[in-house]
Amino acid sequence: MLQFNRLRLTGFKSFVESTDLMIETGLTGIVGPNGCGKSNLVEALRWVMGETSPKQMRGGEMDDVIFGGTAQRPGRNIAEVSLALDNSARSAPAQFNDTDRIEVVRRIERGEGSLYRVNGKDVRARDVQILFADSATGARSTALVSQGRIGALIAAKPADRRMLLEEAAGITGLHSRRHEAEIRLRAADANLKRVDDVLQTLDAQLQNLKKQTRQTARYRNLSQHIRVAEATYFYLRWRSADAELDEAKWRLASAETEVTERTRAAAEAAAEQAERASGLPELRHAEAEAAAELQRLIIAREQLDAEERRLEESRREIETRLAHIAQDTEREESLRAEAREAIGRLANERAAIDQARAGEAVARAEAEAALAAAADAVAAEDLKLARLTHEVAETETRRQALARAKAELDERIGRLAQRVGELAEQRARVEAEAVAVAAAEAADAAAES
Secondary structure (H helix, E strand, O other): OOEEEEEEEEOEOOEOOOEEEEOOOOOOOOOOOOOOOHHHHHHHHHHHOOOOOOHHHOOOOHHHHEOOOOOOOOOOOEEEEEEEEEOOOOOOOHHHOOOOEEEEEEEEEOOOEEEEEEOOEEEOHHHHHHHHHHOOOOOOOOOOOOOOHHHHHHOOOHHHHHHHHHHHHOOHHHHHHHHHHHHHHHHHHHHHHHHHHHHHHHHHHHHHHHHHHHHHHHHHHHHHHHHHHHHHHHHHHHHHHHHHHHHHHHHHHHHHHHHHHHHHHHHHHHHHHHHHHHHHHHHHHHHHHHHHHHHHHHHHHHHHHHHHHHHHHHHHHHHHHHHHHHHHHHHHHHHHHHHHHHHHHHHHHHHHHHHHOOOOHHHHHHHHHHHHHHHHHHHHHHHHHHHHHHHHHHHHHHHHHHHHHHHHHHHHHHHHHHHHHHHHHHHHHHHHHHHHHHHHHHHHHHHHO
16 A cells, blocks of 8 residues: 655645645544645645545636735746655556555646656556545545545445545546546457548548559550550651651742842832832822812802702792792772772762762752762772872882892892802812822832832
């Protein structure tokens, strides 16, 4: 059995400074008031033996075991607990059984986790737990009796009591090793199943590789045939290219001869082009003058067209006025005929009155009255006839003036038509000259190119 000799705490909970608890042979007791750290010693012992639950350490996380600081002292970032064991009986596991003294150290750094050392060598937490399990103790051992622990053991279920008996019999380590061995066996079984799957996959890959090997051999055989065929093909192409080379040389000689002839023709064309280029400025000047004359004629034609349209409008207006005058003349003739009929009727009535004058005085008086009335009517008709005659004279004067204006317009329209014909002839001549100039320029451009 391993014997606990010393427990050293550094930065663990309330033990900020390095503190040693010597565990001598016999009974070692710790006496102190509440809050002096007695429970922290028991928790340090649990912690160094491999406790992994922060709740068993009365904290929310494992970093809570590090000294957090006070109003007078700053906190720490590292906590360490060391437990010295006596291995004189050499009952420790084989990997730790080479010395008489074993020192188990657990060190934690804030935010980095904890690590274990046994006699200065880094080990796993599982190794430390098995070390103490072989000694019938550990972080969850029933040998660590706390408040309410006795009552919990009495009221424990048979399975929990079995664990107590196994621990008392010293076979807890065997159960731990068996549990670890079962985990390894399950892992090995899973690995074997995985190996079977991998073998099946490799077998499928092997079949695929064999198929690819056959395809590769076939490809190499076909590649050899292809190389032979390509060599034959390229040889035939070489023979054909050699024949084409001879023919190309012949064509090259012919082409050189043709180039010589075309060079001579190009020199002659260049000379002709230079000769034509010397006369090009005069043609361009003539073209500019023709274009200016054409523009002037176009403007004059537009003016004549506008004048023709204006005269046509005046002609239509005069014709309308003549139609109105003709209507007025017909109306005046009608009025004149009516006046003549009224004069004849009045003359007849006057004659009847003269015949009746020889009658009675009464008839004379009536005749005189009728004559006076007729005279008034005749005077009114005479006035009306005079007015109508005056209007007819004015209308006839206007008709004659309009007729003269119409004749003048007809004469002017004839002159304009003659002028339009002359402008059309001039335009045709200018367009012919422009076509000739354009043809000359095209010929010059073709000669230059």
